[in-house]
Structure formats: structure tokens, C-alpha cells
Amino acid sequence: MPRPEDRGIFFLELTMNALHAFMFGISLAIAIGPIALLIINYALNFGIGVAVRSGFGAAAADLLYSVIALLVGARVVAALSAYEQTIHNLSGALLITIGVWLAFKSTRRAEPARDPAWRPEPDPKAFRVTFVLTVANPLTLVIFLGFAGQLSLAGDSGAAISLSLCIFFGSLLVQLALGLLGASLRKWITDRRVIGVLNFVSAMAIIAFGVKGMLS
Numbered sequence: 001m002p003r004p005e006d007r008g009i010f011f012l013e014l015t016m017n018a019l020h021a022f023m024f025g026i027s028l029a030i031a032i033g034p035i036a037l038l039i040i041n042y043a044l045n046f047g048i049g050v051a052v053r054s055g056f057g058a059a060a061a062d063l064l065y066s067v068i069a070l071l072v073g074a075r076v077v078a079a080l081s082a083y084e085q086t087i088h089n090l091s092g093a094l095l096i097t098i099g100v101w102l103a104f105k106s107t108r109r110a111e112p113a114r115d116p117a118w119r120p121e122p123d124p125k126a127f128r129v130t131f132v133l134t135v136a137n138p139l140t141l142v143i144f145l146g147f148a149g150q151l152s153l154a155g156d157s158g159a160a161i162s163l164s165l166c167i168f169f170g171s172l173l174v175q176l177a178l179g180l181l182g183a184s185l186r187k188w189i190t191d192r193r194v195i196g197v198l199n200f201v202s203a204m205a206i207i208a209f210g211v212k213g214m215l216s
Contacts, residue, residue, distance in 0.1 A: 014159070020209075021163040024147055025062060025170025027205035028140075031102070032195045035134055036178055042126055043182025050126045051182050055175030057130030062144075063168035064135065069144035070160035094146040095210030098139070103203035106196050147209060 035058050043051035134140065144167075148160075 018166045021166035022170040025167035029171040029174035031199050031202035039178045040182040051179030054126040054130040055179040057127040058134045058175045059172035061131045061134030062171040065141045065144045066164040066167040069148040070164050089214050091146045092210040092214035096207050099203045099207030106199035
């Protein structure tokens with residue numbers, strides 16, 4: 001039977017991993033791009049209900065990729081337990097590299113962000129459209145694979161799915177904020193300086209996750 005102190009350490013690690021995953025979901029979602037603008041577009045043209053469904057679509061795509069990445073990561077780390085620290089270092093380096101690239105992109109002078117070139121049809125399939133567009137970005141999966149390598153899940157599929165749900169709720173929090181506040185956010189969220197700052201913050205957060213994984 002596990003000792004009380006062992007159970008306490010287990011639950012502390014579980015809580016910290018859950019918080020880690022939740023914050024990672026937020027960090028990814030705060031980067032402003034076509035999906036965020038699409039959600040705001042839905043809010044302006046079709047109302048909050050459609051925008052909320054669109055937000056759920058984006059978060060569901062993040063959930064799909066995180067489940068895939070964390071389940072794969074749990075098994076890889078378990079199979080290569082002797083090289084766990086090396087995996088942490090490599091995945092940390094991957095996150096840092098992606099973060100630096102995203103930070104560099106955020107500081108480049110660019111045209112102000114615009115709404116997506118196409119306009120939703122009168123009866124938009126908001127969830128489906130946003131889900132497909134989010135899944136279509138392969139960089140998202142690469143980032144999740146890098147994050148998965150930071151976790152010591154010891155092949156625990158249940159823990160992988162639980163942490164994926166934490167990422168989902170972190171992402172959903174931001175997506176719903178975009179949908180609920182779409183009309184009032186549109187003016188400043190299409191300002192290239194604001195977008196640059198938000199994307200830079202997102203990139204720095206990804207770098208921080210990579211550094212943390214390498215040092216843990």
C-alpha cells in the first residue's frame with residue numbers, strides 16, 4: 001500500500017502537470033491568427049452562439065492533436081525510459097526553436113491583420129469549419145509533440161487524456177473570450193502592434209515551457 005507521503009507527492013505532481021497543461025493551452029490560443037479573426041468574424045456577422053460553436057471547434061482541434069501527441073509521447077518515453085532526460089532535452093530544444101521562430105515572426109513589420117478572405121455563408125457550419133482549418137495547420141501537432149516530450153507519463157494513457165483535457169480547457173477559455181467579446185475586440189485585435197505583442201508573448205511562453213522541460 002502506498003505511503004501517505006507517496007500519495008501526496010503523486011497528487012502534487014498530477015496537479016502541477018494539470019496546471020502546466022492548462023497554461024500551455026492558453027499560451028497557444030493567445031497567438032492571434034486567421035482562426036481568432038474567423039471567430040471574431042462569426043461573432044460580428046452571426047452572433048455569439050455561432051462564435052461560441054466556432055471557438056469549440058478550434059479547441060476541439062487542439063484536443064485532438066494533444067491526445068495524439070500525449071498518447072504517443074507517453075509510450076515513447078515509457079519505452080525509452082533510460083533516455084528520459086535526453087527526450088526532455090530534445091523536446092525542450094524543439095519548443096525553444098519553434099518559440100524563437102515565432103518570436104522572430106512576431107517582431108517583423110507586417111500589414112495589419114485582416115479578416116479571412118472568404119466570408120461565411122448564411123448558415124455557417126461554424127464548429128466544422130473552424131475545426132478543419134485548425135487541424136489543417138501541421139505546426140500545431142509539432143508543438144504538441146514537443147510539449148508531450150516534457151512530461152513523464154510512464155505510458156499512462158489515462159494521464160495523457162486527462163492532461164489533453166486540461167489543454168483543451170485552456171484553449172477553450174481563450175476561444176470563448178474571442179467569441180463572447182468579438183465585437184468589442186475587433187478594433188484592437190486587428191492592430192498589428194497588438195497582434196505582435198500577443199504573438200510575442202505566446203512565443204516567449206512556448207520557449208519558457210521548453211526551458212522548464214530541459215531543466216526539470
